[in-house]
Amino acid sequence: MMYGYEWDTTTWLTYATSILPIILIGLTVTLKAAAAGFAIALVLGLVFALLRRSRIKAISWTTAVVVEFLRDTPLLVQLFFLYYVLPDFGIVLPAFLTGALALGLQYAAYTSEVYRGGIEAVPRGQWEAATALNMTRMQTYRDIVVPQAVPRILPAMGNYLVAMIKETPVLSVVTVLEMMGLANMISERTFEYLVPLTMVGLIFLLLTLVCSAALHRLQLALPKAGIPLK
Amino acid sequence: MTDKPSQPIIEFSNVTKRFGTLTVLDDFNFKVAKGEKVTLIGPSGSGKSTVLRILMTLEPFQEGRLALAGMSYHEPNGKGPFKASEKHLHQIRSHIGMVFQSFNLFPHMTVLRNVVEAPVRVLGLPRGEAECRAVDLLAMVGLADKKDHYPSQLSGGQQQRVAIARALAMRPRVLLFDEPTSALDPQLVGEVLSVIRGLAHEHDLTMLLVTHEMRFAREVSDRVCFFDKGRICEQGEPNAIFGAPKEERTREFLQSVLS
Ligand SMILES: Nc1ncnc2c1ncn2[C@@H]1O[C@H](COP(=O)(O)OP(=O)(O)O)[C@@H](O)[C@H]1O
Ligand SMILES: [Mg+2]
Numbered sequence: 001m002m003y004g005y006e007w008d009t010t011t012w013l014t015y016a017t018s019i020l021p022i023i024l025i026g027l028t029v030t031l032k033a034a035a036a037g038f039a040i041a042l043v044l045g046l047v048f049a050l051l052r053r054s055r056i057k058a059i060s061w062t063t064a065v066v067v068e069f070l071r072d073t074p075l076l077v078q079l080f081f082l083y084y085v086l087p088d089f090g091i092v093l094p095a096f097l098t099g100a101l102a103l104g105l106q107y108a109a110y111t112s113e114v115y116r117g118g119i120e121a122v123p124r125g126q127w128e129a130a131t132a133l134n135m136t137r138m139q140t141y142r143d144i145v146v147p148q149a150v151p152r153i154l155p156a157m158g159n160y161l162v163a164m165i166k167e168t169p170v171l172s173v174v175t176v177l178e179m180m181g182l183a184n185m186i187s188e189r190t191f192e193y194l195v196p197l198t199m200v201g202l203i204f205l206l207l208t209l210v211c212s213a214a215l216h217r218l219q220l221a222l223p224k225a226g227i228p229l230k
Numbered sequence: 231m232t233d234k235p236s237q238p239i240i241e242f243s244n245v246t247k248r249f250g251t252l253t254v255l256d257d258f259n260f261k262v263a264k265g266e267k268v269t270l271i272g273p274s275g276s277g278k279s280t281v282l283r284i285l286m287t288l289e290p291f292q293e294g295r296l297a298l299a300g301m302s303y304h305e306p307n308g309k310g311p312f313k314a315s316e317k318h319l320h321q322i323r324s325h326i327g328m329v330f331q332s333f334n335l336f337p338h339m340t341v342l343r344n345v346v347e348a349p350v351r352v353l354g355l356p357r358g359e360a361e362c363r364a365v366d367l368l369a370m371v372g373l374a375d376k377k378d379h380y381p382s383q384l385s386g387g388q389q390q391r392v393a394i395a396r397a398l399a400m401r402p403r404v405l406l407f408d409e410p411t412s413a414l415d416p417q418l419v420g421e422v423l424s425v426i427r428g429l430a431h432e433h434d435l436t437m438l439l440v441t442h443e444m445r446f447a448r449e450v451s452d453r454v455c456f457f458d459k460g461r462i463c464e465q466g467e468p469n470a471i472f473g474a475p476k477e478e479r480t481r482e483f484l485q486s487v488l489s
Contacts, residue, residue: 055310123334125330125334126336128286128288128328128330129330129335129336131286131287132288132323132326132327132328132330132397133327133347133352133396133397134320134324134348134352134400135352136320137316139351139352144336148337148338223338225337225338225380226338227338228338228339228347
């Protein structure tokens with residue numbers, strides 16, 4: 001029994017239906033963590049990319065080091081660090097937030113490279129035209145460069161979203177009760193692993209398929225040249 | 231404005247420009263009077279674009295002085311490649327616009343938005359007012375009916391005319407053209423030249439034009455400058471340069487392009 005739910009292991013079907021409500025609770029946590037993590041990665045990645053391109057050497061170098069560090073250390077290490085070490089400095093975050101932040105930070109390092117590639121692919125003539133119109137660097141990024149970069153980087157961003165969704169189970173090590181962690185807990189109590197793990201696997205498969213399809217649709221819907229901001 | 235009528239609007243004094251070890255402009259001196267229409271001609275690689283790009287603050291220079299409308303490109307305590315603050319460069323750029331060989335329209339914006347964007351963002355004009363002015367400018371270049379099209383839906387000649395309207399929307403006192411028709415199919419050159427011809431009649435607008443269209447240069451310019459190896463080898467009224475060039479290099483060049 002768990003959260004008041006009974007489960008029935010007589011057949012795999014009864015077993016599956018009886019644990020489905022709990023798995024679905026876990027699924028909502030998984031989705032929320034992935035959404036929060038990806039939102040952080042999208043925003044922070046852009047910030048990293050812009051700082052990395054700063055003309056002030058101290059800023060671009062520091063950013064490069066931070067990004068490299070985030071990329072080259074395991075997510076698990078970063079997660080433990082945020083969860084166990086930050087409290088020593090008086091920063092106590094709820095487990096869910098810690099998890100989303102760890103995912104977001106690591107993937108911000110990946111997305112910053114995607115942004116950088118997308119930004120560098122915008123022809124120099126676009127920058128020059130913006131300068132000739134007396135636009136500032138900030139205005140040029142916002143109105144000219146980033147809007148043109150977005151359609152180009154969408155496929156790569158989509159791949160990172162899918163990859164991140166598949167990495168959410170790691171959050172269970174800091175007590176976030178996401179789908180995989182819950183399935184594992186059920187299995188440990190019933191000594192029956194096949195059904196819960198298969199269910200989780202199938203749900204992940206479904207999730208990534210849905211994401212890929214949605215991204216593909218989005219890509220077709222977006223104008224190739226980019227979308228101007230309002 | 232500090233410039234008196236007698237003061238040149240553009241003044242290069244002993245400017246030296248290098249790319250690494252390559253010296254492109256060496257001790258370069260060049261003045262343009264307010265309202266003057268000057269054409270720069272000369273072989274490829276002679277530094278014509280570099281002069282325009284330095285003026286547009288797209289390229290820094292290493293030595294000498296440059297002033298536009300009485301404002302120096304260097305500030306006493308300025309930093310960065312121009313030794314001037316962004317704020318100061320912003321002021322300089324508010325007087326000058328540029329039309330590029332490759333148009334450089336913003337592909338993700340409609341024609342109207344291309345023309346409206348900078349006046350709204352940079353000059354702070356209300357969008358409605360900026361759109362009214364943009365429609366007038368588009369009408370002037372003969373493209374009022376294309377305002378809702380995207381650049382990719384236009385011919386090269388049409389794109390270049392939009393680019394001219396976009397530059398004019400910022401109300402520059404100096405307008406630079408860097409080979410505005412060189413990327414165009416021959417049958418589209420005329421429509422762009424006729425727009426530029428119209429601008430050449432604007433008394434107050436100072437124009438610097440780099441072109442290989444010699445007939446056109448002769449027709450619209452007050453002065454033609456022949457560039458060779460980073461110097462102005464010969465300059466004068468169009469009839470003098472084209473009719474009776476004094477320098478051997480000028481004659482050779484004109485012969486090669488006119489034949
Ligand atoms: N960004 C650059 N880096 C290095 N060399 C350059 C660059 N831009 C121009 N040059 C060189 O400067 C010289 C003058 O170029 P440019 O002003 O474009 O000549 P023009 O417009 O008369 O053809 C050429 O030799 C060219 O190769
Ligand atoms: Mg050139």
